[in-house]
Amino acid sequence: MTRIAIAGFQHETNTFATGKAGFHEFDIADSWPGLLAGEAVIAQTLGLNLPVAGFAAAARRAHGVELVPLMWCAAEPSGHVTDEAFERIAGMLIDGLRRAGRIDGLYLDLHGAMVTESHDDGEGELLRRLRAELGGALPIVASLDLHANVTPAMVGHATALTLYRTYPHLDMAASGARCLPILMRAIEGAAPCKAFRQAPYLIPLHAQFTGAEPCRSLYRALEEFGGEGVSADIALGFTAADIFDAGPSVVAYAPDQAVADAVVDRLIGAIAAAEGAFDCGMLSPAEAVRVAMANRGDRPVVIADVQDNPGAGASSDSTGLLAALVAEGAEGAVLGLLNDPEMAARAHAAGLGEVIAGPLGGKSGLPGQAPFEGRFRVEALSDGQCRFTGEMYGGGIAVLGPTAVLRVEDARADVRVVVGSHRSQCLDRAIFTHIGIDPSRQRIVAVKSTAHFRADFDPIAAQTLIAAAPGGFPCDxxxxxxxxxxxxxxxxxxxxxxxxxxxxxxxxxxxx
Incomplete structure (x- = not known):
């Protein structure tokens, strides 16, 4: 029986953000489960679109594989991971390995863009420690996010890496599953040769959408590599991590070094050739609202507040787009999810139908940020337990905290805001539907997301616009x-x- 240990430790670090990820942030449930240990790693991720779930499902279908689940955790993207959290979680993982007995291989569900207070390359440091613990021969295969900032240390310490190939990340489970045959070949003695190269330019995240060119063609090219032990992946990088190795890169694995090198060279050449094809344009908030208001169809225009995406470490409480919706006299507009625990609590205390006044959002302390001052009617209330229904997170439960729908009391506009108490990226229509708003029946739907929203919102949208309102995730x-x-x-x-x-x-x- 082949015994494979599995574990996960995920964080996408925005080094320009203010808040940090301590152990508490990894321990609690948010858009994903809280910290899991032992058999709960498998039981509580079963059926979810998570890499560890995909790997476990593939292993269950395989013959003669026993999984040894150690631990798994993830925290909402934010500023640096604290040293205390990193040391504690890395220690839990290594302690679990020491208690696991004989293992033949290790699978890891990582992100690839973790930065800690002391380590610019969090995953590289984690893999270094694991390699030191397990020795040079034991195979370690990890799946990474498409936005990973892959480093030489990650490639050097891991036997192999796979990466998501879609953004929105619809293939997270599939990426985990792709690790199993690679790991099994390495366990059987066929560890692959590696090749790695970094691209010469960064790509803003809103231009990394894999449903559009040139990303669509770049990722389609990966389908050519999948036989005879050859595999390759493209990382598009996470631009809000100010580290030496930030940016796109390519990894390739093959039985022969010359083949791996040739694959990497071919893909890097394709990335270089595509440089001028990326659409990095953004509209001002006012421009985006005016374009949206000009739509006369029966489907909504979706405006993405890309620079206030909590899924990239932003505060999710900026008010630039909200102010533009009101100032431009938008009709039938909804915005979500704005993070303001104070106003959500006041709405719950006041009750349905009541009007509250005060500062909404803009409380993160970021330069140039200010609350939206106004009067707001409480139209709906929720405990924030929100079951996702879209393709990316379907079946998962978001914990938004006390949540309210607040209508801006302003004769110039018809604008409602979904206000929550925990940061959560608005990537699923359930953020709106769970509290009584059908986004498909609105004229304008404003979402605090960069591209993940596209999987669930593009199908209902007449048009999708990218707005450059100020926020904690800069895209310029x-x-x-x-x-x-x-x-x-x-x-x-x-x-x-x-x-x-x-x-x-x-x-x-x-x-x-």
Whole structure:
């Protein structure tokens, strides 16, 4: 019987965000389950679109495989992972391995863009410790997010890596499942040769949508590699992590080093050729609202508040798009999910039909952020237990905390806001439907998301617009004050070259 240990430790770190991820953030349930240990790793992720669930399902279908579940946890994207949380969770994982007895391989459900207070490359450091614990021969295979900032350390310490191939991430479980045959071949003695290269430019996340060109063709090219032990994946990178190795990259694995190198060279060439094809444009909030109001069809226009996406570490409480909806006199508009525990609590205390006044949102302390001052009628209330229904997270339960629908009391506009008490990306229509709003029947639907919303909202949308309201997840890469990014990498397709590490060295006199 082949014994495979499985574990997960996921975080996408926005180094420009204010809040940090401590152990509590990994322990609690949010859009995903809370910290799981032992058999709960399998039981409580069963059927979910999660890599660890996909790997476990594939292993159950295989002959002669015994899974040894250790632990799994994830926290909402935010600022740095605290040292205390990283050390504690890494320690739990290693302690679990020591108690597991004989194992033949290890599968890990990781993100690939974790930055801790002390380690720019959180996954690389974790893999280094695991390799030191398990020795150089035992196979370790990990699945990573499409937005991973893959590093030489990750590639070096892992036997192999797979990555999601869709954004929105509809194939998370499938990416985990793809790890099983790779791991089994390595256990049987056929560890692959590796190749890895980084691309010369960054890509903003709203341009990484794999349903549009050029990403659609880039990922379609991966289908050519899948036989004779050859596999390859593209990471598009997470631009809000100011680290040396941020950005797109390619990994490839093959029985022969020359084959792996040739595959990587071919894919990097395709990424280089596609540089000018990425659509990185954004509208101002006012422009987006005016375009949306001009729609005369029977389907809504969806406006994405891409720079206030909590799924990328933003606060989800900025009010730039809300202010534009009101100022431009939007009709039949809803916005969600705005994170404001204080106003949600006041709405619950006041009750249905009552009017409350005060500052809504804008309380994160980010520069240039301010609350939206107004009067709001309480139209609906919820405990925030929200079961997702869309393809990406369907079946999972979001914990939004006390939630309310607040209608802006303003004669110029007809605008409602879904206000929650926990940050949660508006990537599923259930954020609205669970509290009585059918987004398909609105004229304008504003979502705090960058691209994940597309899986559930694009099918009902007459048009999808990208708005550049201020927020904690900057998408104009040339304006981001990178200090640690390697010099020479272009800040966006065809953008200026980074001087980040040069500036860092000049200001500190040292190399990190």
């Amino acid at each position: 890469l040339a304006a981001i004050p990178y200090r640690r990014l390697r010099p020479g990498v272009r800040l966006g397709p065809c953008g200026p070259c980074s001087q980040g590490m040069v500036q860092y060295q000049k200001s500190t006199g040292r190399v990190p």
